[in-house]
Every structure is written in C-alpha cells, then in structure tokens.
Amino acid sequence: MSRYFYLRPDKATWATYKGEFNAVPKWGLPGLKDCPGCGASWSSWGTHYPAVDLSELPERHEFEEARQEPFHEFVRLRELVRPLAPPNSKLPPGTDFGPLVGPASGRLAPFSGLESCWIVVRRDTFDSLQAAGVRGLLGCKTELKFRQKTPPELIELQIEPRGLLHRDCLPPDLAPPCTTCGRQGFTLPDDPILDEASLPTDTDLFRVGNFATVIIGTDRFKDAVEQGGWEGIKFRELPVR
Template sequence: MTRFFWLREDSTVQAHTNGSLNAAHKWGLPGLAGCPGCGETWASSGHQYPAVDLSVLPEQSAFLKARPEPFTEFSRLRELVRPLAPPGALLPPGTTFGPLVGTASGRFGSFAWLGSSLLLIRHEELERLREEGIRGLLGARTELRFRQKDAPELLELQLDPRGQLHADCMPPDLPPRCATCGRLGFRRPDEPILDAASLPVDVDLFRVGNFATMIVGTERFMETVRRLELDGVSFRELPTH
C-alpha cells in the first residue's frame, strides 16, 4: 500500500541557504464579489498554473490586476481561460497563471518555497528526479531577476489538485460546497486524513483537491528525494481512510 507525505519547507536548511523571493504570477482570474449563491467575497489559494500562457488572449490585460468582480464578469473571464487550462481544472476565483515575475537573491537549495504552498526546484534537480522515474513533474519557467551573476535556474512546479481530504477530518457542521461558485470554506485540519479512494495512481506529487495549498508526495517521491540528498523540503506522513 502506497504511503503519502505532506511536503513543507524544511527550516533546517537555513544554515547554508539564504534565498529570498519577491514575486507573483503574471496573470490571474479576479476574485469573486458577493457570490449570488453563498454571498461570499473570496479568492482561492493554491490553484496555480504557471505553464499556462494567457498572452494569446486579446483581453489578457483583464487578467493583470487582482480585484473582485461580480459573478457574471468572473464567469466570462473564466470561460476565456478555460481552453488554455488543463482539462478538468476547476479555476476558482483567484486562480493564477503564467510565470513568476519578480526578484530573487541569495543561495537556494534543491527546492525553494514562496509562501507555504508554492514550490520551486532547480532545473538540474528536476532532471535528476525525472531520470529516477518520478511521475507528474511539470517545471514551468520563471521570470526572476537575480541580483548575483551565478544565479540558479529555478522552475516552478505546476501541480494539479488531485485527491481529497477525508470527511473524517472535516468539521461535522461543514456547510455544503456552494453550487454557484464552488466555495467550500473550512480551515485546514490539525490532523489531516487523506481519502484513500480519491488519491491518484499516476503521479508522485500533487495538490490536495479540496485543500489545494497542501502539497502531497508519494513514498516513492520521498525516498528518491532523500536518496538524492535534495534539500529544502520536509515530509510528514498522512494517514489514509
């Protein structure tokens, strides 16, 4: 039976890395202002498609500024993007696209994080993982301006939301998902449990479908990272039901 591990930043690497990032994705869907179904104004986190290029859209300027929009305008813009996004992508309010644009400085390990849910990797380490047979790794280019000459080539990993947290770790009084905007509002459980029947069998690294800020890897991924002595990530095993 496959074991699964929650990936987070490894703070112990700070002794030999001091990398710093100040960047954001080039494009994004607006947030939603006052959903006609649930009344919420919101935008998602964790839905990021850095390999999706919106420059081909005549209205690409509509995706440059983060702001809330009424449901009708949000839906219109989402439908413009949908043909360019991966098949089946949910594309909630606040979904971002295109390369990370910004500045970077300092020394980076094998993996680097922007916030707690955006994962980057050195190009050469991505190739090593692929050579080891790790599945589902899509590295997207970045547009980071480094302040030093010996800058690493950092790629952002595009990770599709797959699988689900199990109902056993959810609040018992959790309201149903909004039928209009798809919002399911809850905080991350202190003790997450994965729904075994929902977990993918064709990739070794993915985001959790109903809590996309959580990045999960298979036991195969964890063991390969440790064997290759790649740094920058820590692993916490998650139970499955």
C-alpha cells in the same frame, strides 16, 4: 499501496542557503465579490498553473491586476482561460497562471517556495527527479530576476489539485460546497486524513483538491528527494482512509 506525505518547508535550511525571492504569478483570475449563491467574497490560494500561457490571449491585460469582481464578470474571465487550462480544471476565484515573476537573490535551496505553497527547484534537481522515475512532473521556467551575472535556472513544478481530504477529518456540521461558486469554507484540520478513493494513481505530486495549499508527495517522491540529498523540504506522513 503508496504512502502519502504532506510537504512543508524545512526552515532549518534557510540559514544555510540564505536565498530568497519575492514573486507573484504573471496572471490570475480575480477573486469573487458577493457570490449570488452564498454571499461570500473570496479568493483561493495555491491553485496555480505556471504552464498556462496567456500571452497570446487578446484579453490578457484583464488578468494582470489582483481584484474582486462580481460573479458574472468572474465567469466571463474564467471561460476565456478555460480552453488553455488542463482539462476538467475547476478554476476557482484567484486561480493563477503563468510563471513566477519578481526579484530573487542569494543561493536558493534545492527546494524553495513551499512557504508560499509553490515548489521551485534548481534545474539539476528537476532533472534528477525525472531520472529517478518520479511520475507526473511538469516543470516550468520561472521569470525570477537575479542580480548576479550567472543566475541559476529555476523551475517551478505545476502541481494540480487531485485528491481530497476525507470527510472524517472535516467538521461534522460542514455545509456542502456552494452550488454557484463552489466555496466550502473550513480550516485545515490538525490531523488531515486523505480520501483513498480520490487519490491519483498516475502522479507522485499533487495538491489536495478541497484544500489546494496542501501539497502531497508519494513515497516514490520522498525516496527520490532523500536519495538525492536535496534540502528545503520536510515530510509528514498522512493517513489514508
């Protein structure tokens, strides 16, 4: 049986590398204003599909400005991008698409971006992860702009929502998801537990489906990172039930 690890940024490496970037995804769905089912106005964070290219979509300009929209308008925009997204994607309000865009400077660690719930790696790191047999990797070129003459090639990993947090670690009085917008509001428990029955068996890297800012790697992913000596990432093993 695989072991599963919550991936967090290793802030101790920031002083060593001193690189940074200030980026946003190129396109995104709007947030939702006043859901007719639950009344909530909300937007998700962490659901990002960098491999989904909206550049040929005639309505692409409608995905360039962060904002909130009423439910009927959100649904219209969501259905425009659904054919371009991975099959069975839920696409909640605030889902992002396309490459990271923005300025970057300095020397980045082999793994960066985790503080924003992304994983950006150098090309050599990505190639080595693939060579080590890490499953399910999808790498997408970023559009980060460096000032130096020979900028590094940076790859963002597309990490899709798959498994779930187990019901045992959630509040006992938690209401079910809204049947209209899908929102289920709760804070991340101090001691997360993963739902074994929901976990994917074909990838070594995924987001938690009901808390997309939580990125999970298997022991195969952890072993590849540690054997490569790559910095910028910390591992916290989570129980499975």
